[in-house]
Amino acid sequence: MNIVPMMAWSRRDLGRRPALAVLLFLALSTVTALVAAVLILHHAVVRTFDGLLDHSPAMVVRRVGGGGWMPMPVAPALSAVRSAPGAVRPRTRIWGVVAAGDVPVTIVGVEKVHGFGLPGGIEVPTPGQAWLGTGVRWPDKGQGLALTGRQRVTLAVSGRLPESAAMAVHDLVVLHADDARRLLGLQPGQASDLVLDVFHDQEADSLARELSTAFPWPVQITTRHAVRTAYATHFAARGAAGLLGFIPALLALVLLIAALGVWGFRGRPDMGLMKAMGWTSGDLLRLHLTRAVLVGLPAFAAGLLGAWAVCFFPGNKWLPRLLFDWSGPTLALSPHGAIGSLALAAAVVFLPYLVASFWSGWQTVQADPMELIQGRGQ
Amino acid sequence: MKNRNSDHCEGGDCSRVKYWVSISIILLTVGLLAAVAHHADGNRREAGRWMESLDLSLPAFWPSGTPLRQPLALVPAVDTRFIPSIPRRLTLKIDTVISAAGHGMEARP
Numbered sequence: 228m229n230i231v232p233m234m235a236w237s238r239r240d241l242g243r244r245p246a247l248a249v250l251l252f253l254a255l256s257t258v259t260a261l262v263a264a265v266l267i268l269h270h271a272v273v274r275t276f277d278g279l280l281d282h283s284p285a286m287v288v289r290r291v292g293g294g295g296w297m298p299m300p301v302a303p304a305l306s307a308v309r310s311a312p313g314a315v316r317p318r319t320r321i322w323g324v325v326a327a328g329d330v331p332v333t334i335v336g337v338e339k340v341h342g343f344g345l346p347g348g349i350e351v352p353t354p355g356q357a358w359l360g361t362g363v364r365w366p367d368k369g370q371g372l373a374l375t376g377r378q379r380v381t382l383a384v385s386g387r388l389p390e391s392a393a394m395a396v397h398d399l400v401v402l403h404a405d406d407a408r409r410l411l412g413l414q415p416g417q418a419s420d421l422v423l424d425v426f427h428d429q430e431a432d433s434l435a436r437e438l439s440t441a442f443p444w445p446v447q448i449t450t451r452h453a454v455r456t457a458y459a460t461h462f463a464a465r466g467a468a469g470l471l472g473f474i475p476a477l478l479a480l481v482l483l484i485a486a487l488g489v490w491g492f493r494g495r496p497d498m499g500l501m502k503a504m505g506w507t508s509g510d511l512l513r514l515h516l517t518r519a520v521l522v523g524l525p526a527f528a529a530g531l532l533g534a535w536a537v538c539f540f541p542g543n544k545w546l547p548r549l550l551f552d553w554s555g556p557t558l559a560l561s562p563h564g565a566i567g568s569l570a571l572a573a574a575v576v577f578l579p580y581l582v583a584s585f586w587s588g589w590q591t592v593q594a595d596p597m598e599l600i601q602g603r604g605q
Numbered sequence: 606m607k608n609r610n611s612d613h614c615e616g617g618d619c620s621r622v623k624y625w626v627s628i629s630i631i632l633l634t635v636g637l638l639a640a641v642a643h644h645a646d647g648n649r650r651e652a653g654r655w656m657e658s659l660d661l662s663l664p665a666f667w668p669s670g671t672p673l674r675q676p677l678a679l680v681p682a683v684d685t686r687f688i689p690s691i692p693r694r695l696t697l698k699i700d701t702v703i704s705a706a707g708h709g710m711e712a713r714p
């Protein structure tokens with residue numbers, strides 16, 4: 228039978244039982260949205276994280292001692308690293324974690340040397356000034372921001388860092404290097420650590436081993452590649468744990484479809500009548516599948532669209548709370564490559580749905596027409 | 606037989622209206638998705654610029670002071686699992702090279 232009249236039959240048949248069709252639509256779209264959201268989120272977070280990591284230094288060298296990290300003397304450190312071929316643009320950082328009230332914040336010390344400037348034309352802070360990320364609480368707006376590290380320092384707030392950069396600077400305080408040193412207990416000429424770039428990421432591991440003996444003190448060297456690998460493992464574990472939660476949902480979906488099929492088809496006299504009037508088993512099966520697709524495709528489309536909107540629509544404040552357990556930055560996740568996740572989600576839900584629909588239709592067309600007419604097929 | 610839709614449209618008008626409504630909805634959806642992607646692209650570029658400018662090692666996905674935000678601050682001897690039965694392989698572990706002042710090196714873990 229042609230597909231067009233088959234669709235008309237299916238549409239009318241669905242119209243006769245709208246409540247069932249709506250129930251099936253809601254169940255399918257919800258399960259699709261849940262599975263797709265988990266898959267897309269995992270992919271998008273990993274991709275976004277990786278993309279941001281590309282902007283981080285290729286290598287971090289930290290001086291360590293028996294008690295952990297130690298301040299790094301700037302001049303000897305730079306001298307040591309410059310002796311190693313392949314180290315590009317070595318520079319020191321002044322940063323650490325201090326308390327803003329009862330909340331830890333990350334501070335980064337900067338100063339206007341060698342043409343250094345902050346993005347977006349933001350003024351480099353002078354001593355006593357600070358720029359705050361959008362996530363840093365600043366309760367006493369008239370009195371400056373009090374930070375507590377080795378010392379308690381109160382800074383005048385110059386303004387907020389841009390919300391659009393919140394994924395990098397959400398709970399960051401950018402202040403002058405001298406203020407940062409006071410807060411972190413560093414002496415002039417000392418820094419927190421040293422970072423450098425490499426020409427090719429593949430060189431980083433061998434350079435790290437070479438650099439490890441170049442310093443006059445014990446150092447800990449971390450490459451961007453190692454960080455990327457560690458977080459990929461972390462994200463994979465989180466994503467797998469999230470997907471495990473949907474196995475019962477998928478099982479429930481299959482059971483729901485099977486129940487709908489058994490209830491809606493095996494006991495329906497009109498199917499028996501159609502069979503008795505000359506519809507072949509193939510026609511009835513096609514009718515059944517067409518009806519399933521008529522409900523299923525819009526439901527999948529709605530579910531996938533909903534998952535897409537949930538993951539990528541700007542201003543999602545609940546996402547960081549769900550993913551990272553805090554009211555962190557508004558995430559601008561990367562949708563690139565999410566089509567694969569969408570396809571996987573569709574396959575994970577759509578294939579079981581098709582199989583279940585086929586199974587229930589097959590059960591119907593195998594029954595005797597008289598049994599169907601008399602309702603004995605239930 | 607009388608068309609069910611004959612009260613609302615005549616001849617091929619109805620199918621043409623449905624066609625254009627469908628096309629409009631698809632175009633609107635695609636446009637909306639493209640606008641969202643473009644907006645997110647701008648934010649990621651901006652965040653990348655700040656990471657480069659401040660030499661940040663990690664984005665601010667997690668709160669300051671937590672192991673995932675500052676993983677290198679962890680002391681290897683301190684177990685950060687909140688339940689001892691959680692496998693150690695599930696905790697964040699970054700391979701680092703540790704040297705001992707010119708006396709060779711060892712890899713952790």
